[in-house]
Amino acid sequence: MQLKRAAASLSTRQRLMAASCALLGATSARGEDGVTAPAPSGLFGTLLDNVTLDSALAYYHENGRIRAVEPIVDVSKVFSGGSTLGVDGVFDSLSGSTPNGALPSRAPQTFASPSAKGLGAGSRTYTTAPGGLPVDPHYHDERVAFGLAWNQPLTRTLGLSLGAKVSDEHDFVSLTTSASLASAFNEKNTTVSLGITDEIDSVKPIGGAPLAGSNYALFEKTGGSKSKDGVGALLGVTQIITRQWISEFDLSADRFTGYLNDPYKIISVLDGGGHVTGYQYESRPDERTRRGAYLENRLAGNALSAALSLRYTSDDWRVRSDTAELRMRWTFAERVRYLEPVVRWYRQTAADFYVPWLDAALQTGTTFASSDSRLAPLHSMTYGIKFAERMGDASDPQASELNVRLQYYRQTFDSPRSIPAALQGLDLIPALNAIMLQVGWRF
Amino acid sequence: MRAQTLIGALLAGASLMNAACSPLGVRPWQRETLAREEMQLNAEPLDRAIDDHLYFSKEAAAGGRSFAGGGCGCN
Amino acid sequence: MHAQAQVESTIERELRLEARGREMCAVCFLAMGSPCELLLPAMSGTGALALAQIAAREAWRIEQKFSRYRDDSVIAWIHAHRGELLELDEESASLIDFAAHCHELSEGLFDITSGVLGQAWRFDGAEHVPDPQAIERLLASIGFEKIQWQRPRLMLPEGMELDLGGIGKEYAVDRVHELLALRTSMPFLVNFGGDLRANRPPQWGPWQVGIERPDSDREATMVLGLERGALATSGDSRRFVRYEGRRYGHILDPRTGWPVPQAPRSVSVAASSCTEAGLLSTLAMLKGAAAEQFLAEQQVPHWVLR
Numbered sequence: 001m002q003l004k005r006a007a008a009s010l011s012t013r014q015r016l017m018a019a020s021c022a023l024l025g026a027t028s029a030r031g032e033d034g035v036t037a038p039a040p041s042g043l044f045g046t047l048l049d050n051v052t053l054d055s056a057l058a059y060y061h062e063n064g065r066i067r068a069v070e071p072i073v074d075v076s077k078v079f080s081g082g083s084t085l086g087v088d089g090v091f092d093s094l095s096g097s098t099p100n101g102a103l104p105s106r107a108p109q110t111f112a113s114p115s116a117k118g119l120g121a122g123s124r125t126y127t128t129a130p131g132g133l134p135v136d137p138h139y140h141d142e143r144v145a146f147g148l149a150w151n152q153p154l155t156r157t158l159g160l161s162l163g164a165k166v167s168d169e170h171d172f173v174s175l176t177t178s179a180s181l182a183s184a185f186n187e188k189n190t191t192v193s194l195g196i197t198d199e200i201d202s203v204k205p206i207g208g209a210p211l212a213g214s215n216y217a218l219f220e221k222t223g224g225s226k227s228k229d230g231v232g233a234l235l236g237v238t239q240i241i242t243r244q245w246i247s248e249f250d251l252s253a254d255r256f257t258g259y260l261n262d263p264y265k266i267i268s269v270l271d272g273g274g275h276v277t278g279y280q281y282e283s284r285p286d287e288r289t290r291r292g293a294y295l296e297n298r299l300a301g302n303a304l305s306a307a308l309s310l311r312y313t314s315d316d317w318r319v320r321s322d323t324a325e326l327r328m329r330w331t332f333a334e335r336v337r338y339l340e341p342v343v344r345w346y347r348q349t350a351a352d353f354y355v356p357w358l359d360a361a362l363q364t365g366t367t368f369a370s371s372d373s374r375l376a377p378l379h380s381m382t383y384g385i386k387f388a389e390r391m392g393d394a395s396d397p398q399a400s401e402l403n404v405r406l407q408y409y410r411q412t413f414d415s416p417r418s419i420p421a422a423l424q425g426l427d428l429i430p431a432l433n434a435i436m437l438q439v440g441w442r443f
Numbered sequence: 444m445r446a447q448t449l450i451g452a453l454l455a456g457a458s459l460m461n462a463a464c465s466p467l468g469v470r471p472w473q474r475e476t477l478a479r480e481e482m483q484l485n486a487e488p489l490d491r492a493i494d495d496h497l498y499f500s501k502e503a504a505a506g507g508r509s510f511a512g513g514g515c516g517c518n
Numbered sequence: 519m520h521a522q523a524q525v526e527s528t529i530e531r532e533l534r535l536e537a538r539g540r541e542m543c544a545v546c547f548l549a550m551g552s553p554c555e556l557l558l559p560a561m562s563g564t565g566a567l568a569l570a571q572i573a574a575r576e577a578w579r580i581e582q583k584f585s586r587y588r589d590d591s592v593i594a595w596i597h598a599h600r601g602e603l604l605e606l607d608e609e610s611a612s613l614i615d616f617a618a619h620c621h622e623l624s625e626g627l628f629d630i631t632s633g634v635l636g637q638a639w640r641f642d643g644a645e646h647v648p649d650p651q652a653i654e655r656l657l658a659s660i661g662f663e664k665i666q667w668q669r670p671r672l673m674l675p676e677g678m679e680l681d682l683g684g685i686g687k688e689y690a691v692d693r694v695h696e697l698l699a700l701r702t703s704m705p706f707l708v709n710f711g712g713d714l715r716a717n718r719p720p721q722w723g724p725w726q727v728g729i730e731r732p733d734s735d736r737e738a739t740m741v742l743g744l745e746r747g748a749l750a751t752s753g754d755s756r757r758f759v760r761y762e763g764r765r766y767g768h769i770l771d772p773r774t775g776w777p778v779p780q781a782p783r784s785v786s787v788a789a790s791s792c793t794e795a796g797l798l799s800t801l802a803m804l805k806g807a808a809a810e811q812f813l814a815e816q817q818v819p820h821w822v823l824r
Contacts, residue, residue: 012816013818016619016623019615019620019623020616020791021791024793056489060497082559082722153722188539189468190468239468240468246484290505296508300481307486313505346502375503378502436493436497478543
């Protein structure tokens with residue numbers, strides 16, 4: 001009895017399967033209301049699936065100094081396994097006047113732009129008016145860079161990232177490779193990542209690399225190309241705290257060895273009264289180790305969200321820096337538009353071999369010295385605003401977007417101590433004011 | 444100097460907080476706000492790349508957030 | 519009135535993209551009175567929304583065409599022409615054919631004409647149990663065998679009603695699954711209010727599907743790993759009536775007009791198509807005490823909660 005019933009019931013399922021196949025087979029034969037099943041797309045179609053293109057064009061302008069145009073394009077594709085490939089390209093075009101490291105003086109000063117021809121006839125010279133900051137007005141450089149980034153999920157909670165970058169400009173070529181592993185815990189609320197990076201650079205200064213610490217007038221050059229290498233490591237933790245708050249903390253360290261000088265920077269050599277007696281090429285150590293800590297918090301409200309980040313770095317050149325940046329986003333018009341103001345504060349202390357000028361009487365020629373303002377004690381402030389308009393669904397993180405961004409960057413320097421008599425009243429290290437305007441398009 | 448100590452303390456405290464805060468978090472179906480573009484830790488990557496390039500060429504500190512990867516001769 | 523309807527349709531037609539962890543995303547929308555979602559591996563939002571639009575449009579199309587609550591549906595048209603011989607389109611005819619087959623192989627347990635019982639029964643959790651005589655009168659209007667059906671022609675006698683609610687959602691899941699399978703090779707899972715179907719598992723392992731406890735919407739009782747195929751659930755978690763201290767589910771036996779005695783709280787069945795899984799879970803509920811035995815005989819994966 002039971003067997004017979006089982007047999008009859010089994011046919012229930014078989015009959016049901018047949019009936020549902022008939023239903024689903026019959027209704028799929030044609031589309032209804034124009035919802036026809038499209039023919040599978042060809043190779044080109046599948047190639048363009050899940051591809052995002054992000055591009056921007058930035059124009060940078062310093063008051064009386066450098067101007068730059070920088071287009072950048074980034075294309076990324078997500079593959080069906082969840083892995084991502086990103087390819088990006090940058091082109092930089094810079095021109096204008098760049099400070100050469102010398103100090104303003106009450107007398108006019110004449111210098112030669114970097115070239116192979118020395119300081120004599122045939123070289124391009126420029127003269128700085130009395131009281132003006134010596135800047136080389138013939139500065140021009142173009143840079144092309146490409147990057148590759150590959151992201152591969154290994155397991156549900158483990159991911160691998162690999163990256164490579166190549167950059168080429170007139171006097172500098174760089175290759176960077178990186179790899180990192182990220183592991184997620186705690187229902188993916190916590191992620192820990194560890195990464196390493198390796199960079200090898202080759203510098204071929206225009207006109208040859210000057211002998212470090214040597215007299216500018218003697219034009220002593222060494223060798224052809226110089227190199228420097230760096231290795232770095234990064235340990236990062238990200239933590240979701242609440243539904244509206246996510247946090248990230250990173251520790252980083254890197255060490256560079258090799259040719260770390262700026263081959264074009266010179267230091268003014270002054271006598272006791274403050275008059276220029278000559279110039280000297282700078283000389284930096286051939287090793288630099290840096291450590292950094294970084295904390296970022298992102299919070300979201302309804303229409304308002306904020307990102308606050310803090311960073312501290314220190315290195316064995318005795319440069320310490322603090323950075324704080326606050327970015328707020330106000331989303332309106334049903335999440336189609338947003339406005340994003342930003343403010344950034346930055347402060348750094350000087351490298352221990354930074355000197356605004358050298359004293360002629362105390363020159364030894366063997367100690368490290370540089371008057372590069374980037375190693376000076378400085379404060380900088382950035383104020384910026386971005387406006388964006390999205391096309392398509394506004395809640396989609398990858399929606400098409402058109403945006404425009406304007407930033408103002410100002411760098412100010414502490415006045416040096418004990419200014420010699422001849423230089424009193426001169427603005428020895430003038431502030432830097434720069435504007436950046438950028439338009440971007442993503443789809 | 445005092446600002447520096449404050450920032451250092453905040454960072455140290457934050458690292459402790461992160462270590463101790465593992466039970467914190469949300470369930471998988473509670474991530475709708477975190478999915479927004481402005482809540483991604485690597486949001487606006489092109490803007491960050493352009494900014495990083497500017498700060499790398501004008502300031503002594505670099506990166507710290509990810510591999511800023513110098514890769515240019517501007518410092 | 520017109521503007522209100524427009525507003526409602528705009529709200530109704532909203533797709534919402536959510537992240538589900540780092541590697542999965544979901545596009546959610548409302549259709550057929552249920553929260554619906556399409557689960558995909560994390561990918562570009564425009565890609566996910568493009569697929570979800572296909573899914574949502576098909577779900578809304580089926581809802582508009584077959585819902586008995588809409589006056590522009592095929593069902594409403596049939597109801598407006600009772601007593602007349604009507605010629606149905608291919609899709610409607612196939613659904614009626616399917617209902618006819620199910621009526622036969624379930625020996626009358628599954629019956630799309632049993633919707634009239636909704637006039638007597640209100641499953642709002644209250645103590646209201648209808649008058650037995652009212653139910654007797656309604657039984658006269660129930661019985662698929664009373665319909666004249668010869669494909670493609672249908673004649674619905676006066677007083678009778680058709681209700682495709684028992685198969686509409688599962689059918690929509692299958693249709694959406696097929697449309698998406700032709701459009702993408704990515705793994706996806708279509709979930710219309712608990713009736714779901716996946717084409718293949720994502721890279722990180724089977725889809726994690728939870729079955730709700732019938733009387734609490736907090737923790738899922740159990741989490742199943744679904745690689746491919748469909749899962750459908752029949753349950754009484756929200757619609758029931760209490761009578762004399764006992765709880766009666768909303769699954770009514772069309773032969774008696776009363777809720778099935780000793781019906782399980784919830785039945786979930788896995789099968790290759792959602793239509794099949796849905797039918798099996800409905801039939802199991804209608805078998806009441808014999809639900810487990812019925813499903814064991816069908817040799818399908820099943821989970822019965824009492």
